[in-house]
Amino acid sequence: MKLPFDVGIAAGYKSTPQKIRVMTEDWLATQAYCPSCGHGGMSQYANNRPVADFFCPECREEYELKGHGQRLGSRIVDGSYRTMLERLQSSTNPNLFLLGYDVERLTVRSMLVIPKHFFTVDIIEARKPLGPAARRAGWIGCNIRLDGIPVAGRIALIRDGHVEPASRVTAQWRKSLFLREQVDLSARKWLLSVMKCIDRVQRKTFTLADIYRFEEELAKEYPGNRHVRPKIRQQLQFLRDRGYLLFRGGGIYELTDNSGRDGPLDGGAF
Numbered sequence: 001m002k003l004p005f006d007v008g009i010a011a012g013y014k015s016t017p018q019k020i021r022v023m024t025e026d027w028l029a030t031q032a033y034c035p036s037c038g039h040g041g042m043s044q045y046a047n048n049r050p051v052a053d054f055f056c057p058e059c060r061e062e063y064e065l066k067g068h069g070q071r072l073g074s075r076i077v078d079g080s081y082r083t084m085l086e087r088l089q090s091s092t093n094p095n096l097f098l099l100g101y102d103v104e105r106l107t108v109r110s111m112l113v114i115p116k117h118f119f120t121v122d123i124i125e126a127r128k129p130l131g132p133a134a135r136r137a138g139w140i141g142c143n144i145r146l147d148g149i150p151v152a153g154r155i156a157l158i159r160d161g162h163v164e165p166a167s168r169v170t171a172q173w174r175k176s177l178f179l180r181e182q183v184d185l186s187a188r189k190w191l192l193s194v195m196k197c198i199d200r201v202q203r204k205t206f207t208l209a210d211i212y213r214f215e216e217e218l219a220k221e222y223p224g225n226r227h228v229r230p231k232i233r234q235q236l237q238f239l240r241d242r243g244y245l246l247f248r249g250g251g252i253y254e255l256t257d258n259s260g261r262d263g264p265l266d267g268g269a270f
């Protein structure tokens, strides 16, 4: 995987955003591989396709590409809020590539993929509607809350210019696929909430009491639910059955190597 962009490909374009778009797309098509199956060479959809930009000809996973010239913060700006909410309800929601590049050196610095099964409504935030003077007055855009995604859902292919082994990436991808079994989005949201609580404990081994500490917070997040503790235990059981956790007995739990973590337990920088 070569990290510098092919600058020549953008020679015919005038504006910097256009050049960057052409170079990042070219880079993804020629240098990247599919994090789901490892296949090299991603195919690009025609430009008029509304949501996904790329697909893997081997496993048919679809990807949206978002480039950024600065370090990622806790949020990333995306398109229309309404379109995003509609997307989440449909099966055509793509996986998301976040490609960080160096504007001066025109090279790739970081690459993350967020598998689509980590997207739930609560990580999508409405921005303020555009003011009356704007061409699209009243239009509402959205932010994706990256800090609302569990560590297991932020898979790094490239970190600070260092390329991660592809086998590790595809293994990490496979380990969270159990989330797709949870077709009901509210059930999946519970699972993700508990996964995030586990992330925040920041230990490989933890107790049920460590997770019960989030009871009040979860009760606020799910106001209709009066049985937060049983709900927590149910999620932990599900995570155990899918190989994400081990029960050690006596209320002690341990994250397995299958929990899709390869970085610091706090998730580190994006």
Ligand SMILES: [Zn+2]
Binding pocket: 034, 035, 036, 037, 038, 039, 056, 057, 058, 059, 060, 061
């Ligand atoms: Zn693939």
